Amino acid sequence: MSNNSQVPNPAHIQADSMLARRFGKETVNYYSSSPLNRLSFLRSDHPFLSAAIKHPSTRFVILKDLAPLTRSPTELYYAKYDEVRKLVPETIYDKSEEDLIKEHDSRKTEPHLIFLGLDEAQKEDGLTWKIYSGTPYFALDASEKGSEEQQANAKEVLAAFEGKGLSFLQARVALTFSADEAAIYAQARAITDWNTRNTYCGTCGHRTIAVNSGTKRACPPTDAARVAEGKPAEKPACTTRTTLSNLSFPRTDPTIIVAVISTDGKRILLGRSKRFPPNWYSTLAGFIEPAESVEDAVRREVWEEAGVTLSRVVIHSTQPWPYPANLMIGAIAQVSDPAHETISLNHDPELEDARWFEIEEVEKALRVGTSDLGGQAGPEYKEGGLRLPPPTAIANQLIQAAINIDFLKNSKM
Secondary structure (H helix, E strand, C coil), rough: CCCCCCCCHHHHHCCCHHHHHHHHHCCCCCCCCCCEEEHHHHCCCHHHHHHHHHHHCCEEEECCCCCEEEEEEEEEECCCCHHCCCCCCCCCCCCCHHHHHHHCCCCCCCCCCEEEECCCCCCCCCCCECCCCEEEEEEEEECCCHHHHHHHHHHHHHHHHHHHCCCCCCCCCCCCCHHHHHHHHHHHHHHHHHHHHHEEEECCEEEEEEHHHHHHHHEEEEHHHHHHCCCCCCCCCHHHHHCCCCCEECCCCCEEEEEEEECCCEEEEEECCCCCCCCEEEEEEECCCCCHHHHHHHHHHHHHHHHCCCCCCCEEEEEEEEECEEEEEEEEECCCCHHHHCCCCCCCCCCEEEEEHHHEEEEEEEHHCCCCCCCCCCCCCCCEEEEEEECCCCHHHHHHHHHHCHHHHHHCC
16 A cells, blocks of 8 residues: 555645635645646746756656666656766757757757756755756656667666666556655656657658757758758648647646445445456546536446446546546546446446445445555455555545545435
8 A cells, every 4th residue: 555655745735725615625646746846938948958957956857668767666766967968968958949940850869858847945056047946857768769879878878877776667557656756757757758659740750859848849841861862951841830730749638537426425336447456446437538528528438338327527636647648637426316326337348347335345445455456455455355546546536535525424324
């Protein structure tokens, strides 16, 4: 079971306000509430970025094929500039974005470098730029790819890390970091993954280049590599370059996830897919479709997967999920009529099973039966009992909220 340091506890959720008194404290989920100020408006300020990469306090989160470099399974390793100099030359931000686009040569490639933000809590010995000060954080993709020169440099950098006894965490889902490190890793992974998937223009198929410190990609109108082939430098027309939408931006795919309460408030609807361990159940989830509200998506997904018809849907909290770039929008919903509670798996065959669980059984599972998909339940767990996701998953937080809200307590009276 996850330790408490993995559940974010930012100062703002303790602050008193009229909204907090009316609706209760905000729920903050794992991977969210980053300690970094993203300072998105400085991502095109190359003098700032140039100073930031070389500053002694700067930290680099290193990824290889999206796996993070770690000291241990619970701790990221933050590289210093000297350790990545081979991949990040001092001159990387010397030219403006406009000049980089004009001088584009697809034969030359650079690793994905992303400015993540400043940790303003670490001002001592940090970088000061105008009115901002703190420790700069970058993400760097050190995978062996790109031009031959880039691959050779990556190999050298990776060998040096391995020589220090460091390793890349190989896990389908990383849920072992502290809350702060998880949020930093999530941002680094999601944007690195997006850059990797958008190396080429979706319209014309030519190579794109990263701008805005890794958070936008542009399709240059010219390519010096074409001149070397005896062709004009100008590439064929591309609508990516001729419309207002002339840049590609990182995408986030919205997904609903919902804890469903029975009409009498005494049971919770949970489902399981074939890949889950025995007795391991979770809340129902699915993608939001175009021209669909969050509430409608909740009702549709629950009916499609479990045949249950919902009435009221309340949005509870959200969780970034960097696999690859989802935003889990958590909800609590209720059935208004017992006739609508009948479970049917005959619509969408996604679930292996779905059941209504009594609140008492769910409460016990929250105490003794939580783990991630590859983990073991707690020592008090008895084989055959219900198992649930850990507190680092929004599903767990939704289930806890669903069995603790006021109207549920009243319904048991």
